[in-house]
Amino acid sequence: MMNGIQKNIAGLLLSLFTISGASASVSLAGTRVIYDGAKKEASVQLENPDKTPYLVQSWINTADNDKSKKSPFVITPPLFRLDPQQKNVLRIILTGPLPEDKESLFWLNVKGIPGGPTGDNSIQIAVNTIVKLIYRPKSLGKSIPTDHKDQLSWRLSGSQIQVSNASPYYINFGRIAVAGKKLEKVSYVAPGGVAHFDLPKGVTGGDVAFAIINDQGGVSQEFHSHI
Incomplete structure (x- = not known):
């Protein structure tokens, strides 16, 4: 026999298995971004493979993930709608000084917020994808x-x-x-x-x-x- 707490847990687990989860959200081309210091900007291609539109929000954190620190980059567009089966490109532009004798590490965040109506037995979850953004100064040349x-x-x-x-x-x-x-x-x-x-x-x-x-x-x- 199950007590009340056990019944509640069992009911919650059952509900989780009967709810259809959110889809794969927005996908990024690549698992990291290398910003070539010899160029004016870096770009990242995004794709919505889903059947629902997404509101895409992007930002950059410093290496220690301290959100109170401002990164020396701007992203354009920082917020936009990405329709089903469509692609778009994020442009990352350096706006502040960074060391020119070594690489610098940051974190690129891309959050896909699903839009559109949901069914009675479905949920929609905003998924935040985080990848490394590495600034590689021009002085380092072509080595890897x-x-x-x-x-x-x-x-x-x-x-x-x-x-x-x-x-x-x-x-x-x-x-x-x-x-x-x-x-x-x-x-x-x-x-x-x-x-x-x-x-x-x-x-x-x-x-x-x-x-x-x-x-x-x-x-x-x-x-x-x-x-």
Whole structure:
């Protein structure tokens, strides 16, 4: 027998399974935006693959996601309607100074707010897609992050692996493995910065195999080091 609380939970779960969820929302072309400092702007293509229109709202946050800080970019258009099966382009324009000797990281937010009537058994959810926006100064030339893999230094730091980045690029990792065991959670290391990632249990050193995410969002070949 179920008590009242259990019945309420069961009823809620049943209702969730009988409600048709929101659709895929607005899609972005790519998983990151590289702003080439040699150009006046960067662009991002959006598409609405759905059968309902969306109100699209876009903004940029700083690397630490502190919403009180103003980013040195403007987006146009910041708010617009995107009809079913239609595309549009966001233009990102730099309006303030940034370091010219290394990359700078920001977060591009694109929120799709569904419009139109809903049925009795449907819900509509606004989906906010967040991707990296990396400003790459003109002074860095045509090299890419994978060209600087040898500027990464690896060492043990307790139960973690520490990676130091002597390059002027953000190095985003697709995967890292130590002694053949894959690390569960990896992200990136900033230019001139240090990052720490938890080691798998029982691993105390050995071969380090890592892959870097490229400008198109793909994963590079595997590189090797040792700790």
